[in-house]
Amino acid sequence: MEASKWMILFEPKNLKFLMQGLQWTIELALVSIAMSLFFGMVICALRISQFRFLRYPAFLYIESLRNLPLILLIFFTYFALPVIGVNLSKFWAAVVAFTIFTSALVAEIIRGGIQSIPKGQWEAARSQGFTYLQTMVFIIMPQALRKMIPPLLSQFITLTKDTSYATIIGLQELTGQASLTFIEYNNPIQTLLLVACIYFIINFAMSRLGRLVEQRMAMG
Amino acid sequence: MGNWNDVLSYSGKYLSGLGITLEVSLYALLLSLAIGVVIAIFRVTSSKLLNAFGAAYVEFFQNTPLIIQVFFFYYGSPAMGLNISGLACGTLGLAVYTGAYMGEVFRAGIQAVPKGQMEAARSSGMNYLQAMGYVILPQAVKIILPPLTNQMVNMVKNSAILSTIAVTDLMYQTYLISSDTFIVFEVFIFAALLYLTITVPLSTFANLLERRLQRSS
Numbered sequence: 001m002e003a004s005k006w007m008i009l010f011e012p013k014n015l016k017f018l019m020q021g022l023q024w025t026i027e028l029a030l031v032s033i034a035m036s037l038f039f040g041m042v043i044c045a046l047r048i049s050q051f052r053f054l055r056y057p058a059f060l061y062i063e064s065l066r067n068l069p070l071i072l073l074i075f076f077t078y079f080a081l082p083v084i085g086v087n088l089s090k091f092w093a094a095v096v097a098f099t100i101f102t103s104a105l106v107a108e109i110i111r112g113g114i115q116s117i118p119k120g121q122w123e124a125a126r127s128q129g130f131t132y133l134q135t136m137v138f139i140i141m142p143q144a145l146r147k148m149i150p151p152l153l154s155q156f157i158t159l160t161k162d163t164s165y166a167t168i169i170g171l172q173e174l175t176g177q178a179s180l181t182f183i184e185y186n187n188p189i190q191t192l193l194l195v196a197c198i199y200f201i202i203n204f205a206m207s208r209l210g211r212l213v214e215q216r217m218a219m220g
Numbered sequence: 221m222g223n224w225n226d227v228l229s230y231s232g233k234y235l236s237g238l239g240i241t242l243e244v245s246l247y248a249l250l251l252s253l254a255i256g257v258v259i260a261i262f263r264v265t266s267s268k269l270l271n272a273f274g275a276a277y278v279e280f281f282q283n284t285p286l287i288i289q290v291f292f293f294y295y296g297s298p299a300m301g302l303n304i305s306g307l308a309c310g311t312l313g314l315a316v317y318t319g320a321y322m323g324e325v326f327r328a329g330i331q332a333v334p335k336g337q338m339e340a341a342r343s344s345g346m347n348y349l350q351a352m353g354y355v356i357l358p359q360a361v362k363i364i365l366p367p368l369t370n371q372m373v374n375m376v377k378n379s380a381i382l383s384t385i386a387v388t389d390l391m392y393q394t395y396l397i398s399s400d401t402f403i404v405f406e407v408f409i410f411a412a413l414l415y416l417t418i419t420v421p422l423s424t425f426a427n428l429l430e431r432r433l434q435r436s437s
Contacts (some may be wrong), residue, residue, distance in 0.1 A: 067419035068416065069376075069379075069380035071391060072411060080405045080408050167384075182295065188296050196288050199285055203284070
């Protein structure tokens with residue numbers, strides 16, 4: 001009885017069904033990672049700007065968004081945005097929610113990296129005639145990047161796990177497909193363990209990659 | 221403005237949801253602290269077996285989604301012949317997940333205390349647990365406190381996921397209110413404000429502690 005509950009998961013039809021979910025999960029994760037990196041940089045630039053009217057809204061954005069539950073944001077982008085005329089598909093509603101949430105955290109990681117570079121580096125570069133932008137791009141960023149990569153990767157692992165929340169608006173990613181599967185075959189333990197292993201492989205690989213990059217950078 | 225009045229007329233429901241959110245977070249916090257201490261001690265003892273178990277626990281629970289773990293307890297427990305309430309399953313899921321993070325927080329704290337402290341305590345006749353409890357942990361607390369507070373914030377935020385297994389927390393009530401009133405925008409904004417009243421003071425406190433720690437070292 002127990003064995004058949006495992007075997008049924010590995011039938012081609014069911015395996016294919018789960019893999020379709022995995023494909024959504026990976027697409028969700030990749031698109032959201034790319035978008036939150038981009039917007040994270042923009043928000044960070046605003047957050048460290050000299051102008052108060054840019055700095056304060058960015059501060060407010062970061063502090064409020066990172067203190068809210070992600071699923072509240074997903075509900076919001078899917079159910080509330082249509083009220084003000086923004087209709088998004090399930091996929092894009094989820095991507096927008098993930099991006100809004102993660103970009104606030106990415107902005108803080110980038111800011112932490114930049115601020116960990118000693119002030120002397122700024123002063124030295126500026127006194128050599130570099131402009132603000134040149135100093136940022138050629139002197140500060142290359143050094144800050146080393147400090148940012150490990151926390152960024154761990155944030156992206158979190159994001160990959162969090163894509164599972166998209167199931168609450170009915171997006172059939174890996175967790176959604178898993179729910180349908182175990183309801184059909186009444187094998188929640190087996191299905192959830194298998195799916196947990198799939199998530200684990202992806203995230204564990206990412207975290208090992210992160211450690212490798214970290215070691216490389218410590219050496220170089 | 222009319223919408224806001226409707227939303228406010230549901231404040232009783234909101235508050236009962238908020239109460240459940242706080243209750244679940246508190247229980248899960250206590251449980252995850254206990255799990256965290258045990259896992260951290262496993263990871264720093266000299267026993268290879270316990271080291272491996274601690275590491276496996278942390279890697280497994282940190283690298284799989286919370287919702288899968290919560291589902292596992294909720295849908296898996298009846299399949300195993302256990303009859304546990306949704307609230308208990310949710311609290312358990314939240315606690316084992318956060319326990320992995322707590323374990324890492326404690327481990328970092330313990331390892332930040334110089335080795336000589338443990339050796340000194342042991343050589344004055346304390347056993348391992350006494351040395352840990354009276355000498356190492358009190359010193360580690362200072363380092364542990366800021367990330368611990370951050371984990372508490374995460375706990376409150378993550379507890380919203382329990383609404384998917386019919387725990388009547390703030391998120392669940394919010395969803396009900398919005399389907400009751402057909403008001404979406406204001407209903408969710410109000411819920412967001414309620415969450416922020418819990419999480420913002422906590423994370424501000426964590427930032428404060430962190431800054432103080434940086435200044436003192």
